Amino acid sequence: MGMELLEQKILSEGKVLSDTVVKVDSFLNHQVDPVLMQKIGEEFAARFSDKKITKVLTLESSGIAPATMTGLTLGVPAVFARKRKSLTLVDHLYTAEVHSFTKNTTNEISVSKDYISKDDTVLILDDFLANGQAVRGLMDIVKQADASLAGVGIIIEKGFQEGGKQLREQDIRIESLATIASLEGGKIDFKNEGATV
Protein backbone atom coordinates (compact mmCIF):
# COMPACT_ATOMS: atom_id res chain seq x y z
CA MET A 1 0.00 0.00 0.00
CA GLY A 2 1.23 3.47 -0.74
CA MET A 3 2.07 6.10 1.85
CA GLU A 4 -0.10 9.00 0.81
CA LEU A 5 2.12 11.81 2.12
CA LEU A 6 5.06 10.44 0.15
CA GLU A 7 3.01 9.95 -3.01
CA GLN A 8 1.78 13.55 -2.80
CA LYS A 9 5.38 14.73 -2.46
CA ILE A 10 6.46 12.65 -5.48
CA LEU A 11 3.55 14.07 -7.50
CA SER A 12 4.24 17.67 -6.54
CA GLU A 13 8.05 17.66 -6.66
CA GLY A 14 9.19 14.67 -8.68
CA LYS A 15 10.65 15.46 -12.08
CA VAL A 16 9.96 12.84 -14.72
CA LEU A 17 13.06 12.75 -16.93
CA SER A 18 12.05 9.80 -19.08
CA ASP A 19 9.68 6.83 -19.12
CA THR A 20 11.91 5.13 -16.55
CA VAL A 21 13.48 7.94 -14.51
CA VAL A 22 11.91 10.25 -11.94
CA LYS A 23 14.16 12.61 -10.03
CA VAL A 24 13.34 13.33 -6.41
CA ASP A 25 16.33 15.51 -5.57
CA SER A 26 14.22 18.07 -3.73
CA PHE A 27 13.41 15.84 -0.77
CA LEU A 28 15.37 12.58 -0.93
CA ASN A 29 18.48 12.34 -3.10
CA HIS A 30 20.16 15.73 -2.74
CA GLN A 31 18.04 17.96 -0.57
CA VAL A 32 16.46 16.03 2.31
CA ASP A 33 13.09 16.77 3.92
CA PRO A 34 13.75 15.77 7.55
CA VAL A 35 10.07 15.68 8.58
CA LEU A 36 9.19 13.40 5.69
CA MET A 37 12.21 11.22 6.54
CA GLN A 38 10.95 10.96 10.11
CA LYS A 39 7.51 9.88 8.92
CA ILE A 40 9.09 7.38 6.53
CA GLY A 41 11.11 6.00 9.45
CA GLU A 42 7.95 5.62 11.50
CA GLU A 43 6.15 3.95 8.61
CA PHE A 44 8.90 1.37 8.06
CA ALA A 45 9.09 0.70 11.79
CA ALA A 46 5.32 0.13 11.87
CA ARG A 47 5.31 -2.14 8.83
CA PHE A 48 8.04 -4.35 10.27
CA SER A 49 6.84 -4.19 13.88
CA ASP A 50 6.25 -7.96 13.86
CA LYS A 51 9.99 -8.54 13.44
CA LYS A 52 12.63 -8.14 16.13
CA ILE A 53 14.93 -6.01 14.01
CA THR A 54 18.37 -5.31 15.47
CA LYS A 55 20.02 -3.44 12.58
CA VAL A 56 18.93 -1.31 9.65
CA LEU A 57 21.24 -1.73 6.67
CA THR A 58 21.40 0.66 3.74
CA LEU A 59 23.75 1.96 1.07
CA GLU A 60 25.36 5.39 1.01
CA SER A 61 24.34 8.14 0.34
CA SER A 62 20.61 8.49 -0.18
CA GLY A 63 19.66 5.64 2.13
CA ILE A 64 21.32 7.20 5.17
CA ALA A 65 18.65 9.73 6.19
CA PRO A 66 15.67 7.33 6.04
CA ALA A 67 17.70 4.49 7.60
CA THR A 68 18.75 6.71 10.50
CA MET A 69 15.13 7.76 11.10
CA THR A 70 13.96 4.14 10.93
CA GLY A 71 16.68 3.14 13.37
CA LEU A 72 15.62 5.96 15.68
CA THR A 73 12.02 4.73 15.77
CA LEU A 74 13.03 1.09 16.18
CA GLY A 75 15.71 1.91 18.74
CA VAL A 76 18.47 0.16 16.78
CA PRO A 77 21.61 1.31 14.90
CA ALA A 78 21.70 1.99 11.18
CA VAL A 79 24.65 0.78 9.10
CA PHE A 80 25.50 2.18 5.71
CA ALA A 81 27.43 0.06 3.25
CA ARG A 82 30.15 1.97 1.47
CA LYS A 83 30.57 2.12 -2.28
CA ARG A 84 33.95 2.14 -3.93
CA LYS A 85 35.23 1.47 -7.38
CA SER A 86 37.68 -1.09 -6.12
CA LEU A 87 38.70 -2.17 -2.70
CA THR A 88 42.31 -2.31 -1.71
CA LEU A 89 41.74 -3.42 1.85
CA VAL A 90 39.13 -6.15 2.13
CA ASP A 91 40.28 -7.35 5.50
CA HIS A 92 37.49 -7.73 7.97
CA LEU A 93 34.87 -6.66 5.43
CA TYR A 94 31.87 -8.23 3.80
CA THR A 95 31.86 -7.16 0.17
CA ALA A 96 29.47 -7.51 -2.75
CA GLU A 97 29.21 -6.17 -6.26
CA VAL A 98 26.41 -3.87 -7.33
CA HIS A 99 25.87 -3.10 -10.97
CA SER A 100 24.06 0.10 -11.87
CA PHE A 101 22.18 -0.20 -15.16
CA THR A 102 21.46 3.54 -15.16
CA LYS A 103 25.11 4.54 -14.87
CA ASN A 104 26.52 1.36 -16.39
CA THR A 105 29.06 1.04 -13.60
CA THR A 106 29.83 -1.69 -11.11
CA ASN A 107 30.63 -0.66 -7.56
CA GLU A 108 31.93 -2.82 -4.85
CA ILE A 109 30.02 -2.26 -1.63
CA SER A 110 31.34 -3.19 1.76
CA VAL A 111 30.35 -3.46 5.40
CA SER A 112 32.72 -4.02 8.29
CA LYS A 113 32.34 -7.37 10.01
CA ASP A 114 32.12 -5.42 13.27
CA TYR A 115 28.62 -4.19 12.53
CA ILE A 116 26.61 -7.16 11.31
CA SER A 117 26.81 -10.57 12.92
CA LYS A 118 24.90 -13.84 12.97
CA ASP A 119 22.87 -12.60 15.92
CA ASP A 120 21.40 -9.74 13.91
CA THR A 121 17.97 -9.49 12.32
CA VAL A 122 18.47 -7.01 9.52
CA LEU A 123 16.04 -4.68 7.78
CA ILE A 124 17.46 -3.62 4.43
CA LEU A 125 16.41 -0.14 3.29
CA ASP A 126 16.96 1.67 0.04
CA ASP A 127 15.62 4.76 -1.67
CA PHE A 128 14.75 3.18 -5.03
CA LEU A 129 14.02 -0.34 -6.23
CA ALA A 130 14.35 -0.84 -9.98
CA ASN A 131 16.33 -3.89 -11.06
CA GLY A 132 17.08 -4.86 -7.50
CA GLN A 133 20.85 -4.88 -7.84
CA ALA A 134 21.54 -2.82 -4.73
CA VAL A 135 19.13 -4.86 -2.62
CA ARG A 136 20.71 -8.08 -3.86
CA GLY A 137 24.16 -6.77 -2.93
CA LEU A 138 22.95 -5.90 0.56
CA MET A 139 21.23 -9.31 0.87
CA ASP A 140 24.51 -10.93 -0.10
CA ILE A 141 26.19 -9.11 2.79
CA VAL A 142 23.47 -10.20 5.24
CA LYS A 143 24.00 -13.77 4.05
CA GLN A 144 27.79 -13.57 4.42
CA ALA A 145 27.25 -12.38 7.99
CA ASP A 146 24.95 -15.34 8.59
CA ALA A 147 22.39 -12.85 9.90
CA SER A 148 18.60 -13.07 9.48
CA LEU A 149 16.84 -10.93 6.93
CA ALA A 150 13.63 -9.35 8.26
CA GLY A 151 12.78 -7.88 4.88
CA VAL A 152 13.36 -4.97 2.57
CA GLY A 153 11.96 -1.47 2.88
CA ILE A 154 11.87 0.67 -0.26
CA ILE A 155 10.84 4.29 -0.51
CA ILE A 156 10.05 4.31 -4.22
CA GLU A 157 9.61 1.12 -6.22
CA LYS A 158 9.59 1.27 -9.97
CA GLY A 159 6.82 -1.26 -10.41
CA PHE A 160 7.40 -1.40 -14.16
CA GLN A 161 10.87 -2.86 -13.65
CA GLU A 162 11.67 -6.39 -12.62
CA GLY A 163 13.47 -6.11 -9.27
CA GLY A 164 10.46 -6.16 -6.97
CA LYS A 165 8.76 -9.01 -8.81
CA GLN A 166 11.88 -11.19 -8.83
CA LEU A 167 12.64 -10.60 -5.16
CA ARG A 168 9.05 -11.35 -4.12
CA GLU A 169 9.22 -14.60 -6.11
CA GLN A 170 12.16 -15.53 -3.89
CA ASP A 171 9.85 -14.97 -0.88
CA ILE A 172 11.64 -11.80 0.19
CA ARG A 173 9.27 -9.53 2.05
CA ILE A 174 9.32 -6.11 0.41
CA GLU A 175 7.50 -3.07 1.72
CA SER A 176 7.48 -0.22 -0.78
CA LEU A 177 6.06 3.09 0.42
CA ALA A 178 5.27 4.26 -3.10
CA THR A 179 5.09 2.04 -6.16
CA ILE A 180 5.15 3.72 -9.52
CA ALA A 181 3.17 1.78 -12.11
CA SER A 182 4.13 4.03 -15.00
CA LEU A 183 5.95 7.24 -15.90
CA GLU A 184 4.77 7.24 -19.48
CA GLY A 185 4.05 10.55 -21.10
CA GLY A 186 5.62 12.35 -18.15
CA LYS A 187 2.74 11.30 -15.88
CA ILE A 188 3.36 9.55 -12.57
CA ASP A 189 0.89 6.72 -11.93
CA PHE A 190 0.96 4.85 -8.67
CA LYS A 191 0.00 1.28 -7.99
CA ASN A 192 -2.10 0.66 -4.82
CA GLU A 193 -2.34 4.33 -4.13
CA GLY A 194 -2.37 5.93 -0.70
CA ALA A 195 -3.70 3.72 2.08
CA THR A 196 -1.52 5.18 4.82
CA VAL A 197 -0.94 8.82 5.64
Add this chain to the structure above:
Amino acid sequence: MGMELLEQKILSEGKVLSDTVVKVDSFLNHQVDPVLMQKIGEEFAARFSDKKITKVLTLESSGIAPATMTGLTLGVPAVFARKRKSLTLVDHLYTAEVHSFTKNTTNEISVSKDYISKDDTVLILDDFLANGQAVRGLMDIVKQADASLAGVGIIIEKGFQEGGKQLREQDIRIESLATIASLEGGKIDFKNEGATV
Protein backbone atom coordinates in the same frame (compact mmCIF):
# COMPACT_ATOMS: atom_id res chain seq x y z
CA MET B 1 32.52 23.62 25.01
CA GLY B 2 32.34 19.89 24.63
CA MET B 3 29.16 17.82 24.50
CA GLU B 4 29.71 15.30 27.26
CA LEU B 5 27.61 12.46 25.85
CA LEU B 6 29.56 12.63 22.58
CA GLU B 7 32.93 12.80 24.34
CA GLN B 8 32.03 9.73 26.40
CA LYS B 9 31.12 7.90 23.21
CA ILE B 10 34.40 8.88 21.56
CA LEU B 11 36.33 7.72 24.63
CA SER B 12 34.53 4.39 24.86
CA GLU B 13 34.27 3.52 21.15
CA GLY B 14 36.82 5.62 19.25
CA LYS B 15 39.82 3.74 17.90
CA VAL B 16 43.02 5.74 17.86
CA LEU B 17 44.89 4.62 14.75
CA SER B 18 47.75 7.12 14.94
CA ASP B 19 48.65 10.44 16.54
CA THR B 20 46.34 12.17 14.08
CA VAL B 21 43.58 9.64 13.30
CA VAL B 22 40.72 8.42 15.46
CA LYS B 23 38.14 6.12 13.90
CA VAL B 24 34.52 6.49 14.99
CA ASP B 25 32.95 3.97 12.65
CA SER B 26 30.79 2.45 15.36
CA PHE B 27 28.48 5.46 15.71
CA LEU B 28 29.18 8.07 13.03
CA ASN B 29 31.06 7.08 9.88
CA HIS B 30 29.80 3.60 9.07
CA GLN B 31 27.38 2.47 11.75
CA VAL B 32 25.16 5.32 12.92
CA ASP B 33 23.74 5.76 16.42
CA PRO B 34 20.39 7.42 15.68
CA VAL B 35 19.74 8.56 19.25
CA LEU B 36 23.15 10.23 19.47
CA MET B 37 22.53 11.83 16.05
CA GLN B 38 19.23 13.20 17.34
CA LYS B 39 20.94 14.71 20.38
CA ILE B 40 23.68 16.14 18.16
CA GLY B 41 20.97 17.70 15.99
CA GLU B 42 19.34 19.24 19.03
CA GLU B 43 22.69 20.53 20.26
CA PHE B 44 23.56 22.23 16.96
CA ALA B 45 20.07 23.71 16.77
CA ALA B 46 20.44 25.12 20.29
CA ARG B 47 23.90 26.55 19.64
CA PHE B 48 22.74 28.36 16.52
CA SER B 49 19.30 29.33 17.85
CA ASP B 50 20.24 33.02 17.54
CA LYS B 51 20.44 32.65 13.74
CA LYS B 52 17.50 32.33 11.39
CA ILE B 53 18.86 29.29 9.59
CA THR B 54 16.97 28.22 6.46
CA LYS B 55 19.22 25.37 5.21
CA VAL B 56 21.67 22.91 6.67
CA LEU B 57 24.46 22.09 4.20
CA THR B 58 26.75 19.09 4.52
CA LEU B 59 28.84 16.71 2.45
CA GLU B 60 27.98 13.09 1.69
CA SER B 61 28.12 10.57 3.32
CA SER B 62 28.89 10.93 7.03
CA GLY B 63 27.36 14.38 7.35
CA ILE B 64 23.92 13.26 6.21
CA ALA B 65 22.60 11.72 9.44
CA PRO B 66 23.57 14.60 11.75
CA ALA B 67 22.49 17.21 9.16
CA THR B 68 19.09 15.56 8.78
CA MET B 69 18.60 15.53 12.56
CA THR B 70 19.67 19.16 12.83
CA GLY B 71 17.28 20.09 10.04
CA LEU B 72 14.52 18.20 11.83
CA THR B 73 15.03 20.19 15.03
CA LEU B 74 15.36 23.51 13.20
CA GLY B 75 12.43 22.74 10.88
CA VAL B 76 14.48 23.32 7.71
CA PRO B 77 15.76 21.10 4.88
CA ALA B 78 19.20 19.53 4.81
CA VAL B 79 21.22 19.53 1.59
CA PHE B 80 24.12 17.22 0.98
CA ALA B 81 26.82 18.20 -1.49
CA ARG B 82 27.89 15.37 -3.74
CA LYS B 83 31.46 14.24 -4.25
CA ARG B 84 32.76 13.08 -7.58
CA LYS B 85 36.14 12.64 -9.14
CA SER B 86 35.24 14.81 -12.08
CA LEU B 87 32.07 16.41 -13.21
CA THR B 88 30.84 16.01 -16.71
CA LEU B 89 27.67 18.01 -16.29
CA VAL B 90 28.23 21.22 -14.38
CA ASP B 91 25.12 22.91 -15.65
CA HIS B 92 23.04 24.47 -12.94
CA LEU B 93 25.52 23.43 -10.25
CA TYR B 94 27.72 25.19 -7.77
CA THR B 95 31.02 23.33 -7.63
CA ALA B 96 34.14 23.49 -5.50
CA GLU B 97 37.29 21.45 -5.06
CA VAL B 98 38.07 19.65 -1.84
CA HIS B 99 41.47 18.19 -1.26
CA SER B 100 41.81 15.36 1.22
CA PHE B 101 45.24 15.28 2.87
CA THR B 102 44.49 11.90 4.44
CA LYS B 103 43.66 10.22 1.15
CA ASN B 104 45.71 12.57 -1.03
CA THR B 105 42.82 12.95 -3.46
CA THR B 106 40.93 15.93 -4.76
CA ASN B 107 37.20 15.64 -5.15
CA GLU B 108 34.91 18.02 -6.84
CA ILE B 109 31.83 18.68 -4.73
CA SER B 110 28.62 20.07 -6.12
CA VAL B 111 25.24 21.39 -5.09
CA SER B 112 22.35 22.07 -7.42
CA LYS B 113 21.45 25.73 -7.80
CA ASP B 114 17.88 24.71 -7.00
CA TYR B 115 18.65 24.16 -3.33
CA ILE B 116 20.67 27.13 -2.14
CA SER B 117 19.84 30.68 -3.07
CA LYS B 118 20.70 34.22 -2.00
CA ASP B 119 17.74 34.21 0.38
CA ASP B 120 19.20 31.35 2.42
CA THR B 121 21.00 31.50 5.74
CA VAL B 122 23.12 28.37 5.74
CA LEU B 123 24.50 26.30 8.59
CA ILE B 124 27.40 24.17 7.34
CA LEU B 125 27.83 20.86 9.15
CA ASP B 126 30.54 18.24 8.94
CA ASP B 127 31.63 15.22 10.91
CA PHE B 128 35.33 16.11 11.27
CA LEU B 129 37.33 19.31 11.08
CA ALA B 130 41.05 18.84 10.52
CA ASN B 131 42.62 21.02 7.83
CA GLY B 132 39.29 22.60 7.00
CA GLN B 133 39.30 21.70 3.32
CA ALA B 134 35.74 20.34 3.25
CA VAL B 135 34.36 23.31 5.17
CA ARG B 136 36.15 25.71 2.83
CA GLY B 137 34.64 23.93 -0.17
CA LEU B 138 31.16 24.20 1.34
CA MET B 139 31.77 27.87 2.20
CA ASP B 140 32.78 28.44 -1.40
CA ILE B 141 29.42 27.04 -2.50
CA VAL B 142 27.53 29.26 -0.04
CA LYS B 143 29.44 32.24 -1.43
CA GLN B 144 28.68 31.28 -5.05
CA ALA B 145 25.00 31.14 -4.10
CA ASP B 146 25.30 34.61 -2.56
CA ALA B 147 23.69 33.12 0.56
CA SER B 148 24.49 34.08 4.17
CA LEU B 149 26.65 31.83 6.31
CA ALA B 150 25.30 31.36 9.83
CA GLY B 151 28.32 29.36 10.90
CA VAL B 152 29.87 25.93 10.92
CA GLY B 153 28.93 23.00 13.16
CA ILE B 154 31.51 20.26 13.61
CA ILE B 155 31.03 17.01 15.47
CA ILE B 156 34.72 16.28 16.12
CA GLU B 157 37.40 18.90 15.69
CA LYS B 158 41.03 17.90 15.64
CA GLY B 159 42.26 20.80 17.71
CA PHE B 160 45.87 19.93 16.97
CA GLN B 161 45.38 20.63 13.26
CA GLU B 162 45.09 24.04 11.70
CA GLY B 163 41.62 24.18 10.13
CA GLY B 164 39.68 25.44 13.12
CA LYS B 165 42.25 28.08 14.04
CA GLN B 166 42.46 29.43 10.49
CA LEU B 167 38.70 29.58 10.02
CA ARG B 168 38.19 31.34 13.37
CA GLU B 169 40.82 33.90 12.35
CA GLN B 170 38.59 34.63 9.36
CA ASP B 171 35.77 35.34 11.84
CA ILE B 172 33.86 32.21 10.89
CA ARG B 173 31.76 31.02 13.79
CA ILE B 174 32.58 27.39 14.50
CA GLU B 175 30.81 25.24 17.04
CA SER B 176 32.60 21.94 17.65
CA LEU B 177 30.83 19.43 19.86
CA ALA B 178 34.07 17.66 20.78
CA THR B 179 37.55 19.07 20.30
CA ILE B 180 40.44 16.68 20.53
CA ALA B 181 43.57 18.34 21.90
CA SER B 182 45.79 15.30 21.41
CA LEU B 183 45.80 11.65 20.38
CA GLU B 184 49.39 11.07 21.41
CA GLY B 185 50.27 7.71 22.84
CA GLY B 186 46.86 6.36 21.85
CA LYS B 187 45.16 8.54 24.47
CA ILE B 188 42.27 10.84 23.56
CA ASP B 189 42.51 14.21 25.32
CA PHE B 190 39.75 16.75 24.90
CA LYS B 191 39.98 20.50 25.02
CA ASN B 192 37.22 22.29 27.02
CA GLU B 193 35.75 19.03 28.14
CA GLY B 194 32.08 18.34 28.76
CA ALA B 195 30.02 21.41 29.54
CA THR B 196 26.82 20.21 27.89
CA VAL B 197 25.17 16.84 28.24
